[in-house]
Amino acid sequence: MELIPTGIPGLDKALSGGFSRGTSVLIAGNPGTGKTHLAIHILDNNMKRGLKGAYVSFAETKRQFYENARESGVDFDELEAKGLFRFYDMLTMPENEMKDFLDFLIQELVEWKPDIIVFDSVTVLGQIFGTAMLRSFLHSIIGRIVNTLNALAILIDEIPYGEKRVGFGVEEFVVDGVIVLEMERQREVIKRYLTIPKMRGRKITKSTYEYVITEYGIDVITTPELKFTGREINTRERIKTGIPEFDELIGGGFYRGSINLIAGPTGSGKTIFALTMASNMAKQGLNVLYVTFEEVPGALSETMERLGLADHFRVVSLVPEAMTPLQYYALIKNLMNENLSDVLFIDSISAMKSHMDERDFIRALRYLQLLAKEKDITFIMTYIPQDPNALPSAGFSTLMDSITILDYELPKKSGDSIRRYLLVLKSRHSEHKAVLREFKITRGGIEIV
Structure with missing residues (x-):
């Protein structure tokens, strides 16, 4: 099965190489855990190697998204100019026109054939159309894109503070994989954890990792179980x-x-x-x-x-x-x-x-x-x-x-x-x-x- 790597070494190691093509993956977490940050760096890492990416935003305008991405070290203006990236602003779309535009969007994506499509966030889509429409969207629209294009669909979802339930409670049962981002404060320190409770088609040997957000992006750390390298140390040098x-x-x-x-x-x-x-x-x-x-x-x-x-x-x-x-x-x-x-x-x-x-x-x-x-x-x-x-x-x-x-x-x-x-x-x-x-x-x- 062909894989799309994340370009984040620790996460690719955790996923046994990356995400399978033709699948949908949910990235869920509390506000501030770095969900969008993770998604844009997966896009950027893959567009640098020639894949095409699309971002469908229900949460930010194009200007806001591009400015925030630049602060994270990603220049989507340059990628768009190269024909590798397209952004779709759903935030400013009137609600009564959104359903028709979604049909148009699916047709355009099928014609353009991106390798990765990010939807940010399905929580907002559920708030606009309700649970029934969200379930239909996840089953049919995402399914059509994934199957027709053999692409990777990444869905971003919110977990409200104090709750364990993801979004509206239906998303995680429809998608092929789930990544949950969490953070907790311990005295002066903020610890961030990435958990992979579900990932069809990938061998997951360990489900939880600590991660950090740096100027380079997101670094998923796989060191807690590190063992000494098998390389022989030359103590004579x-x-x-x-x-x-x-x-x-x-x-x-x-x-x-x-x-x-x-x-x-x-x-x-x-x-x-x-x-x-x-x-x-x-x-x-x-x-x-x-x-x-x-x-x-x-x-x-x-x-x-x-x-x-x-x-x-x-x-x-x-x-x-x-x-x-x-x-x-x-x-x-x-x-x-x-x-x-x-x-x-x-x-x-x-x-x-x-x-x-x-x-x-x-x-x-x-x-x-x-x-x-x-x-x-x-x-x-x-x-x-x-x-x-x-x-x-x-x-x-x-x-x-x-x-x-x-x-x-x-x-x-x-x-x-x-x-x-x-x-x-x-x-x-x-x-x-x-x-x-x-x-x-x-x-x-x-x-x-």
Whole structure:
């Protein structure tokens, strides 16, 4: 059976490849769950590969729809100019003319032969004509389009707040597939769930997934049951930090696909340590992405200029927000894919933890660990522990391939300088040296004494 993919990797995986041609699918959910957002990105993804799409709207005018779509990154003006898209405005159609226009619409669609037709929303159609007309529309009109064109019909439906019933209670029994979008608030976090209770002709191994709405569209996350990739990790291939004495301490450098922690109290030099390594790695020709939750890019640039470090890598400054572990996973994954990163720095994961409970924080790090192994990307993260001595017993320490602890000693008399120390507590698959070493912050970055 020929499939029409959604173009959303996680959703296509959930649907075993996509939707079957010649079927009708209902997308239902409360207001604000992203139903229209999902539909327009399925259309856009398929029109980019040459399929034709039509959108029949009972909820928005053409101008409103096109403007809202542009905010979601989809330009329907361009697609319409290419002859790949048509929009039908049913909102401004007088009720006494709508039935005749629907007959005309069906005839035009049959002649134009779109591959995908979206009806938004059948709830409005039911409110105008009643349940009996809605049932007839779903059975006969949608059936005629789907069967004649061997197309995919996507119907959007509202679920009122506080109710489980979809629309008028008849839609889900007529269509071939149902996708339900839900959201719930847990403290500061909004969690969104996509459920597939019904999908004829497709093998559905798991029915519920978390999804996020991003500037790229909708990302359906399939990570909760992720297992380590079967690819063998080459621990002999090392990425040098550019600090020779530190490379020696960790067994020759960080190996690809490893996840590494630089931990220490405020003022111990974690950010400068990370910036020094990022600069040195970029000089080696590696594609380095530096994500900071605690500094603006301008402040980091000033620090690097003061230290004489090259800034030939991308810095992304993010405001730490309340997100689920999967939302952080999706954010980091999209940034890495966008930058084709070899090495990713996160400064610091303490900012992530401030918006999570311990269980979710460990789960977020678990997903990042799996992402590092899957993509063969080296992660280096900074962290402020409440008690450095308790770090080895922290729940997430087992997820780390290496842990380096930084600390400092305050001057005891006037004229003395602060003294900083580091200890490589752990370096998996390495003959590391667990000896205390003093280091200094100099022009050029970190210098181990």
